[in-house]
Amino acid sequence: MSIGQLDVETLCAWVDALARAETVYAPQARGDRFVYDRLRRAEDLRLDHDVTLLPPKKYFLPPRERLAQFDGTGAARSVLDETPFVLFGVHPYDVAAIAQADAYYLKENPDAHYAARRRGAVIVACDVQAASSSVFAACMGTAVAREGFDLLLTRVDGAYVADARTPAGEALLARAGRLSKADAVALGRREQVWQDALKFLRRHELKCRPADLPGLLTRSYEHAAWEKRSERCHSCASCVLVCPSCFCFDVQDDTGWDLCSGERCRRWDACLLRDFALVADTTSARTAWSAIVTASTARASTCTTASASWPASAADAASPPAPRALPIPSSSTTPCWRTDHAGLRLRRGEGPLPFAAGRPAAQDPCHRPRDAL
Amino acid sequence: MGKPRVAIFDFACCEGCQLQIVNLEEDILGLLGLVQPVEWREALSDRSDEYDIAIVEGSITRAEDEERLRGIRKRAKLLIALGACATIGGVNKLKNACDMEDVRRYVYGRAAAMPHLATEPTRALDEVVKVDYKIHGCPVSRRELGAVVRSLAMGVEPVIPNYPVCVECKLRETVCRYEYNEVCLGVVTRGGCNAPCPAGGGWCYGCRGLVDDPNVNAARDVMDKYGRTPADLQRRLALFNSPGAVSCPKS
Ligand code: SF4
Ligand code: SF4
Numbered sequence: 044m045s046i047g048q049l050d051v052e053t054l055c056a057w058v059d060a061l062a063r064a065e066t067v068y069a070p071q072a073r074g075d076r077f078v079y080d081r082l083r084r085a086e087d088l089r090l091d092h093d094v095t096l097l098p099p100k101k102y103f104l105p106p107r108e109r110l111a112q113f114d115g116t117g118a119a120r121s122v123l124d125e126t127p128f129v130l131f132g133v134h135p136y137d138v139a140a141i142a143q144a145d146a147y148y149l150k151e152n153p154d155a156h157y158a159a160r161r162r163g164a165v166i167v168a169c170d171v172q173a174a175s176s177s178v179f180a181a182c183m184g185t186a187v188a189r190e191g192f193d194l195l196l197t198r199v200d201g202a203y204v205a206d207a208r209t210p211a212g213e214a215l216l217a218r219a220g221r222l223s224k225a226d227a228v229a230l231g232r233r234e235q236v237w238q239d240a241l242k243f244l245r246r247h248e249l250k251c252r253p254a255d256l257p258g259l260l261t262r263s264y265e266h267a268a269w270e271k272r273s274e275r276c277h278s279c280a281s282c283v284l285v286c287p288s289c290f291c292f293d294v295q296d297d298t299g300w301d302l303c304s305g306e307r308c309r310r311w312d313a314c315l316l317r318d319f320a321l322v323a324d325t326t327s328a329r330t331a332w333s334a335i336v337t338a339s340t341a342r343a344s345t346c347t348t349a350s351a352s353w354p355a356s357a358a359d360a361a362s363p364p365a366p367r368a369l370p371i372p373s374s375s376t377t378p379c380w381r382t383d384h385a386g387l388r389l390r391r392g393e394g395p396l397p398f399a400a401g402r403p404a405a406q407d408p409c410h411r412p413r414d415a416l
Numbered sequence: 417m418g419k420p421r422v423a424i425f426d427f428a429c430c431e432g433c434q435l436q437i438v439n440l441e442e443d444i445l446g447l448l449g450l451v452q453p454v455e456w457r458e459a460l461s462d463r464s465d466e467y468d469i470a471i472v473e474g475s476i477t478r479a480e481d482e483e484r485l486r487g488i489r490k491r492a493k494l495l496i497a498l499g500a501c502a503t504i505g506g507v508n509k510l511k512n513a514c515d516m517e518d519v520r521r522y523v524y525g526r527a528a529a530m531p532h533l534a535t536e537p538t539r540a541l542d543e544v545v546k547v548d549y550k551i552h553g554c555p556v557s558r559r560e561l562g563a564v565v566r567s568l569a570m571g572v573e574p575v576i577p578n579y580p581v582c583v584e585c586k587l588r589e590t591v592c593r594y595e596y597n598e599v600c601l602g603v604v605t606r607g608g609c610n611a612p613c614p615a616g617g618g619w620c621y622g623c624r625g626l627v628d629d630p631n632v633n634a635a636r637d638v639m640d641k642y643g644r645t646p647a648d649l650q651r652r653l654a655l656f657n658s659p660g661a662v663s664c665p666k667s
Contacts, residue, residue: 078589096589106587277603277634278627279582281592295575298566300446311587316579317629 044213047222048229049196049203057219058085061129068102069131070095082131090132090198094175098137098287099130100144103160107310110156110294115303122306123156127163129215132196135188135240136180138168140287142191147290156309165211168192170236174244181245183253187237199232280313289313420569423455423467424498425488427474427481428508428538432555433499434458434473440558447562450569465491469568473498475508476539480532489545494568497541498561500554500656504625505540507554509658512537549574553609554623554656560608577608580627581620584611593619594638599648603638604630622656 049057061067062082069082070092077092079099097106113119133141148157168188171180180186188195193212197204204225207213216222225233251259263269283289293312298305312319426434438459440447454464470492476482489495500506511519520528520535527533541547551564567574581602585592593600593614602611602620606627613620639646 073589074591076591096591097586274631274633275637277580277582277631277638278629279580279603281582281586284583284586297563298570300443300449300562300566302450302566302570313583316583317627318578 044207044209045216045222046204046206046225046230047216047219048225049205049219049222051202053219053221054203055085058082058088058131060218061131061215066126066128067131068099068128079130088132090169090196091172092132093173094134094178097285098140099133100140100287100290102128102130102164103141103144103157104148104290104292104311107308108156109306110309111307113303113305113307115301117303119307121155123159125159125163127165129165129167131167132169133166133192134171134180135168136178136183136185137287138166138188138191139183139185141166143288144290165194165215166192167194167196167212167215170195170197170233171240171244172198174246177246178244179247179249181241181243182247182249186240186244197233197236199229199236202229204229204233276315278315278317280315283313283315284311291319293319419450419452420468421454421464421466422451422469422471423464423488423492424453424457424471425455425473425484426457427472427485427502428477429474429499429501429506431458431473433502433551433553436555436558436561437471440562443558443562447565450565467492469494469496471496471498472541473502475501475505476541476544477508477535477537478532479534479536482539482544485541485544494548495541495545496564497547497550499556500552500623500625502541503547503550503552504657505538505543506623506656508538509540510654511535512658513654550576552576552606552624557609577606578628579607580630581605581607581609581611581614581624583607584609585614588615590615594642597642599642599644599652601649601652604635604649604653619652622653626657 058067062084067082068079069087070077070089071080071082071087072089073080073096077089077095079095079097079101082088108124109122111119111121144157145161148154149161168191170187171178190208193207193209194216195206195208197206205216205219205222206225207216283291291312291314292309294307294309296305296307314320424434424437434456435458437447437456438444451469453460454462454467470488472485472488472495476485497503501508505512516535516537520533523535524530524533542550549564549568551561553560564574564576582592584607585602588611590611593602598619600614600619601622602614604626605620605622606624609624611620635649636646638644639649
């Protein structure tokens with residue numbers, strides 16, 4: 044597969060052509076934040092975005108989607124959205140999250156609706172140019188993308204190294220026309236960008252190896268940390284909904300006035316919402332679980348008073364092997380990654396590239412909630 | 417089997433929720449295909465005491481209202497509370513913090529002594545009688561109203577959301593108002609409205625009432641984080657979610 048170098052002029056022309064011919068979704072400014080949205084022209088593209096309000100999972104698993112339609116005769120048909128699209132400018136950690144979602148939705152019980160969208164997607168990844176103030180990708184091993192994309196763009200010295208990894212990426216890149224060869228200097232600089240990313244994209248430290256996390260979590264179901272966290276939890280599910288790799292949903296039918304025709308819809312749901320945890324007799328599964336834990340703890344220990352709450356700490360629930368402490372990441376003092384990679388805003392035909400801060404300026408022309416009321 | 421007979425009643429309110437039913441536009445034909453309205457002040461001149469379903473808007477503010485509502489409850493197999501005044505008391509409860517005599521004099525002036533103006537602390541319908549279903553909002557959404565009616569007609573439990581408005585802010589990518597130094601009630605308010613107020617640049621007034629089990633500790637933490645106090649929340653909550661009648665001074 045080919046590696047080439049694009050100057051910004053060429054990149055802009057290429058992106059403009061893609062945006063005209065294809066459905067392209069890319070990070071753009073909305074108000075003083077960034078969102079993935081349909082890209083109409085290169086100058087709206089913000090490869091210098093720090094983080095977007097919602098991750099690109101919304102294009103594979105939309106917040107609300109129609110799964111099936113049924114008419115008055117009892118006939119039903121699946122609704123599959125197979126419109127091909129280009130997802131442009133995806134950060135490496137979001138690439139990793141898409142791979143994660145692929146594992147849930149394509150492996151054991153393939154989901155036709157997810158698969159249809161996923162089949163039609165070409166992913167253009169882009170190395171991070173401006174870091175989010177709470178980035179922790181480096182300690183999760185997702186600061187740099189090795190796979191899971193069709194094409195990777197890396198900004199080096201005011202130009203972009205474009206690295207096609209799949210035939211689809213190759214075909215997309217071919218449409219850029221004049222592609223100069225990426226020389227050893229550019230590739231060396233790209234290596235440096237990756238090294239910097241691995242070093243600096245960690246605003247929070249993880250005090251264990253990412254590979255240890257599943258085991259730690261399995262052993263920490265009864266850890267007091269959960270109780271402590273839940274005291275401060277609004278159950279608003281914001282964390283889960285914006286999470287690039289959380290994937291739960293609810294399915295409901297919307298029936299027409301004839302009570303026969305209608306549609307079956309899927310909407311994001313979240314384990315932190317109260318009703319998500321309701322079980323058949325309308326007790327919350329969490330309360331039920333808590334009661335089970337309490338009961339079994341009471342049995343296991345000599346404690347005679349049945350407590351209505353969770354065990355005070357994992358140590359109290361002691362039945363060997365004792366769970367290892369769950370490391371709660373604390374904010375570290377590592378400064379946010381704001382190096383000379385601070386972003387650029389693509390503008391056609393401007394000489395030296397203007398540097399932008401991590402966030403769009405508030406006076407940005409689109410500082411208006413677009414879908415207000 | 418005939419269509420269920422529906423009666424629509426109003427108590428203290430602006431009658432805007434009842435108007436939402438009239439505003440169903442072409443959907444009204446669908447509604448009339450499922451139920452037969454037998455009493456509906458805004459749209460029918462008929463009256464009837466024979467009905468299966470009572471849809472009631474407004475809150476209870478006088479002794480005679482209470483009596484009338486009890487009568488409705490007795491006759492109806494199913495009672496649906498329509499809109500914030502009925503489901504939570506809504507803005508009508510603002511007066512619960514005041515002395516009822518003062519309220520009466522302030523609002524009605526010289527007419528205050530007339531017997532039909534003998535106002536009492538406001539109560540939501542379920543503080544007086546059993547309510548089977550609540551359609552929340554000020555005003556109610558026509559979409560939700562339609563969905564509840566259709567669910568009931570199919571014998572399916574209607575889905576009334578019990579998650580905070582924040583969920584819908586996330587789904588439509590609205591930046592949280594707290595990020596702009598504002599106070600929003602969405603964190604404790606029942607969603608289902610699609611969060612139009614924060615999306616429009618305002619904040620949630622809590623018109624759909626509180627979610628079940630709002631986490632007060634968490635609210636306090638959010639207030640701390642943004643340099644606000646729980647009193648900032650409470651002040652705003654008063655608009656739609658003032659305390660019930662029990663805790664208020666009686667005239
Ligand atoms: S604006 Fe209000 S409703 Fe939206 S996320 Fe923030 S607190 Fe929640
Ligand atoms: S955002 Fe809040 S005030 Fe606005 S409609 Fe929804 S519940 Fe009511």
